[in-house]
Amino acid sequence: MASNRRELISLIEQGVIPPEQMTRAVQASGLHPSPRAWALFIDRLLLWLGGLALAFAVLFFVAYNWTEMGRWLRFGMVQAAVVLAVGIAVWSKATPTVKRVALTAASLLVGVLLALIGQVYQTGADPWQLFFSWAVLTLPWVWVARFELLWVLWLGLLNLAVGLYFRTWGGPFGVLASSEAAQWGLFILNTLVLAVWEWGAHDRGWPQQWAVRLLALGSGVPITLLMMTLIIEVGLSWSPVLASYPLWLAVLYGVYRYWRPDLFMIAGGCISLLTVATLLLARLLLWEGDWQEGSLMLIAIAVLAMGAGAVVWLKRLHQEMSQS
């Protein structure tokens, strides 16, 4: 959906478009979709909503756990749905969008099938095993679908599996608290995938934009939480996160300031740093201090100064980036 909304608003605000001509200018600008664009959009909307409604119908049915219905019938129904979805995806007459919807539905149905196995046979497996098997079994379809959204959903499954695994079993040497181990697991997974995706975007023309930003969030949120946990629990004493966090910030800055300029990433780093710095100040001045009102005022001023400084700096960067 190409849109020239920003340019149109800029022309209106500069007074280039006379106010009495604004309505005509909006119509002539092509901002509003044509009847043909509407037809295409409705077509895709019907296809996606219809396909997903059918897949979710199977999911809800299995969740209902109808004991009067025999297990073979239930397995047969879910497996038939999987075969049907994959059949549509490999059908030569299917358009690329139909194939993507079919493979997304098939990937969802594999999860339903695994849940049904757990429901019928009471395997006693840990939840992480369900999500991990789901991710492994659907990988070939995700690979061939070449579809950004499906990759992100797949990575979501892997995140769930990794998070649940470490939450259950703790760190590799059992030295980490389980929730901290889960944060480390998610941080390492998402940072690696982010690096691979950036390489793909640079060398192979993979799509960037929102998927990369989502991965950066998946990398930034856990490391920020780890740093916050460290400050809350022990203060600034030695821990691997004390070395990893500044390194992560430095790499983020280097990559997204010079290699692939992206203000979103740098602003995200600023928000993370602002949160950590405020928490550190609160620990030093309030918990380790004596809760004086002057300390609260000092922190308020510090937060204001850091926030305003970051905004001024980011606006300057934005100007530089849009000129280059």
Add this chain to the structure above:
Amino acid sequence: MNSINDLKARLNQAGIVLNEPATPASLETPWVVRVLQAFSGWLAALFLLGFVAMGVVFVVESPAASLGLGLAMIGAAYGLFRKARSDVLEHLALAVSLAGQLLIAWAAVAFWEESATSLWALVAWSLFGLQSVLALVMPSLLHRTFSAFAASLALYMALAMSAMALVASGFVLLALTLLWLNEFRGPGSIRVVQAWGYGLLLGLLVMQGLAHSGQSFVFWFDAHSTSVLAWSAPWLSAVMVALSLALLLYNVAKSKPHWSLYLSPIALLLISFYAPGVGQGLVVVLLGFAMGHRLVMGLGVLSLLMGIGSYYYWLDATLLTKALTLLFTGGVLLTLRLALHKWLSIEGNMPSPSEGGHGK
């Protein structure tokens, strides 16, 4: 620059005479920078409030003093916003205003505490009034966005006290549809309308998130909220969702859409009664597409996904009924698509295989 020149050429072709720029083009502040500004303003306001609470204890002990200081802080913030020519001052004004609002909220709780009837409903209505006024008068786009967001949540809280929470999301959807459809009403109001529109859209998403998690403000404050009109809430909400879609279609009718679109409000009325979140999400997706606004459309998709998620937890039907309903809905939607292809010869309008989606 090329896209600006393309647009100018297009407007010239349409016979629109363009003026020389009266003001130089200014670079729009990216939304992520505004998020950072709002976040740090809010954080600073909390510490500022802590300073007031500890440093000038008598202020928080007396509702009148709390209200007075809160209003004075909002007044000071208003003055700062009017004079502010730098980011630092704007930032300070935002934090002062937010701390002032918290003081007024505190005063409202203390003031209505004696009331025998619903304390939280009165507090919520007071906050709704305050935030609505601030959204209208504060000379800062960021503040207007925040106030519109806070006003929508206050309305939700107020109506939730009367077991009418669903009506709040329907009302907010209707308001944001009207706003976005009138985005280009006047050259001076575009940014203001956008600021309110974003605030209300964020409010709608939070309401859906609360509904999805099965929590609501009612749960936190008052487990006995009831109303004689509670039975009408799902209907009122569904009517407002359908009305939003009807308004959208009326607006789109100028570009002569396909006739089949006109049947959709009726279908949406039914869907919204059983799954309000789904209906709301669909309207936001369509609104975003109609306006060529990718961010609104993306937030609409998020809203739609949350709506589908909350349908799972809807307690008035068994999972079997829901499964059969979904099966029927999916079948109808795909048949409708097939019918559009076959009988209405949309094939000519279909995208080429390389169009749409992204290769990886």
